[in-house]
Amino acid sequence: MAQDRASAVTWTRLPGACPIDHACVDVDQWRLIGAHCRETSGRLAALWGSDERVAGRGLLVHALLVSESGWSWISLDAGATQPWFPSLDALFPTAARLERALWDLLGIASDKRDKRPWIRQGAWGPADFPLRRDFTQTHAAATGDPYPFVVVRGSGVHEIGVGPIHAGTIEPGHFRFSVVGDEILRLETRFGYAHKGVEKRLEALPLKDGWRLAGRICGDSSAAYAGAYAMALEAMNGCEVPPRALWLRALLWERERIANHLGDLGALCQDGGLAFGHTQFGLLKEQWLMTHGRLFGHRYLMDTIIPGGVACDLDAAACEVLEAECATVLATSRRLQDIIDNHAGLQERFLGTGRLDMGDARSLGAVGLAARASGIALDLRARHPLPPYDHLQTRLALRTQGDVAARVAVRFDEIFESLRLIHEILAYLPQGPVRARCEDPGGRLGFGAVEGWRGEVLVAITRAPSGATHHVHIHDPSWQNWPLLERAVLGDLVPDFPLINKSFNLAYSGHDL
Amino acid sequence: MYKLIRQIFRTGIRHPPRRVLAETPAQGPTLAAALGRSLAVRHVDAGSCNGCELEIQALGNALYNLAALGVRLVASPRHADILLVTGPVSRAMADPLRAAYAAMPAPKRVLALGDCARGCGIYTANYATVGAVGDVIPVDGVIAGCPPSPEAIRAAFIALLGL
Known part of the structure; x- marks a missing residue:
């Protein structure tokens, strides 16, 4: 009977680059699909809501699920008054904080176990829900609500805030x-300190103009965010992105990945007590960023990826500059890796520190770089490749130890692999235009996913049939991975925390929105 | 150790690039008269996207070497002459920002770094933000840009120090 209900769900394949099936479900189907996903080793990628009461519906809850067979997106009408949905947090620990945020922002309740606010921070009243369309700001100042942390009791236990x-x-x-x-x-x-009302702001902007803001939500992942936004928008209006633009986007994503890995490796050396490494990686990153500024117009690649394509192009001379730079970075990184790997003092800090084993990582729903350092082979570029990654055959970086040393090793592997990908991209870069027309969309739903340097950056757009209103949801992999940090530090020393934290280097602004 | 020393010699000494600044230089009075030649700077992210933070971090690399100007980033506002604030000020960060400002010893100055800190930037004031840094604490100088380049930030400090 239950299976009948689940199989009665009508799935619709959404148009766009990223293959995804969508279904509107009822409460029973929501539960069954969630449980089925869990049983088949799938995972919850994102959970959010949108206010569709103007379209004659209620408040909707959306969940993005992903399994071996690909992406699926389910939407549940939680009702217009006292909206409610069945919690997924028993199936997917990731859901716990997402459901708390869903209450804070939209007032959609679930039977979640943790009732504390997550994003609200006393910045608006407990009965105000800013992402509801009838929300009006009336309060004067933040109230600074008390927040009950979980207290650990015992002899000699104290707290450090x-x-x-x-x-x-x-x-x-x-x-x-x-x-x-x-x-x-x-x-x-x-968290919630960096909450700036991004989604409310995106509701007020025309969809075709949101890309500039999307690229300024998480400064170190601008290309990934803008890319996922553009992909979702292009899916909605059937925009065909020219091949050259797709290849240039991949080039920008790989360069963004390398920039962040270089910076973090330097910071890890610094926190581990090897100032030499900080200086060396700092210089490598700086030169890399200067090239971004010179060839792409922005040191952090902001405004380079736009709906319909890219806002930059490369001539033969620029390609040569990039090739030469990759050769320098490859040679220097290899030398530095050799020095780091043989530096006893640094290895003593890295090895076994901040360990997250594969079982914990899997049950917590780890994604991205942190998952790969704990032996979980997740990487959209390799598992669900979109052009040009289907041609490039990305080799997934994988380590099983799950400690700081493993995350360092994965970063090195990914630098080398991204350098290889850039070499391939430059060698086979198709000719042609770099931008297609991409006007206001006609479709109802759009989805985009990019493997950013931390993990998968997801953008999901819902639009009212009349086109009068829309909602843009942006999901950073840090939602999944902040709980990993809480687990990884257990039993470690407080002075090792900065090192462990930096080995993950998760986003605050991208999480808080 | 041999490889490490060899790499240091291979790298050599780097100098910041000299070029005309595209960004607006900082506006505000010279600080050297009030604060002296050595500046302790405390950074506060009041809700930034992390772009400005990356550029402040870049100031510490061997190319821009901010410490060579006599400017150093410190861990506590109690040690600071200057509060360097980024981001549109989120509601949750307004009180911590005021507390950090109050904790600084006088004389003290505030620099708003980046377009968001200067005028709320792309974020504009809404339910979650209280506005620009100047809407929360008195601002003595601004450094424009999204984010301002390390060259622009360095140039702003040089101008403020009257170097």
Whole structure:
């Protein structure tokens, strides 16, 4: 009977580059599809909501699921008054925080176990839901709601609170450590400090103009975010992106990946006590960014990927510059890897520190770089490749130890693989235009996914049939991976936290939106 | 160790590029008169996208070498002469920002770094943001850009120090 209900779901293949099936489901089907996904080793990629009451429906809850067979997107009408849906957090731990955020932003309730706010931070009232379309801002100032952290009791246990302003030059967030001496018994993170109302802002912008903001949500992943946004938009209006533009996008994504890995490897050396490494990788990254500025117009590749294609192009001379630079970075990175791998002091800090084993990583729903360092072979470029990755045959970087050393090793592997991909892209870059016309979309639903340097960056757009309203949801892989950090630090020392944290280097702004 | 030393010699000493700045230089009075020649800077991300943070971090690389100008980033506002603030100020960060400013010893100055900190940038004020940095604490100078390049930030410090 249950299977009958699940098989009665009508799936529709959405148009666009990224193959995905969509279905509107009822409460039973929502539960069954979630459970089936879990049983077949699938995972929850994202969960969010949209207010579609103006279109004569209620508040909708959407879930993105992914399994070996590909992407699926289910939408459940949670009702217009007292909206409710069955929680997925027993199936997918990732859902827990997403459901808390869903309550904060849209007031859609689930039978979730943790009732604390996640994004709200007392910045608006507990009965106000900013992503509802009838939300009007009335309050004066933030109230600074108390937030009950989970308390660890026992002899000698005390708490260390860090943030929202951190000692280093990083984004705002709060870490609450429960420790005995220097040993971490528990870490609880709290976010929402960088919440800027991105999704509300995107609702107010015409869809064709949202790309500029999409590229400024997470400064280190601008190309991935803008790329996923463009992909979702192009899916909605049937825009055919010219092949040359697709290849140039891949070039930009790979360059973004290398820039971040170089910077993080430098920071990891710094936190591990090897200033030499910080200096060396700092210089490599700086030269890489300068090339971005010179050839693509922006050091962090902002405004390079636009709906319909790209806003930059390469001539033969520029390709030669890029080739030569890749050769330099390859040679220098190999030398530095040799030095790091043989530096006893640094290895002593890296090996076994911040360990996350494969079982924990899998049950927590790990994605991206952190998953690959714990032996989970996830990489959209290799598992669900879109052009040009289907031609490029990306070799997935994989390590099983799950410690800081493994995440360092994965970063090196990915630098070398991305350099190889760039070489291939430059060799086989198709000729032709780099941009197609991409006007306001006609479709109802659009989806885009890009394997950014942290993991999969997802954009899902829903649009009312009349076209009068739309909602853009952006999902950063940090939603999945922040809980990994909480697990990885257990039993480690507080002074090792910066090192472990940097080995993940997760997003705050991309998470908080 | 031999390989490490060899790599240091291979790298040599780098100097920041000299070129005309595309961005607007910082506006504001020279700080050297009030604060002296050595500046301790505390950075606060009040809701930025992380772009400005990356450029502040880049100032510490061997090319821009901000420390050579006598400017260093410090871990606490209690040690700071200058508060370097990025981002449109989110509601959740307004109070921490005020607290950091209040914790600084006088004389103190505030620099708003980046288009968001300067005027809310692409984010514009909404339910989740209170506006630009100047809407929360007094601002003495701004450095424009999205994000401002390390050259522009370095040039702003040189101008402020009257070098």
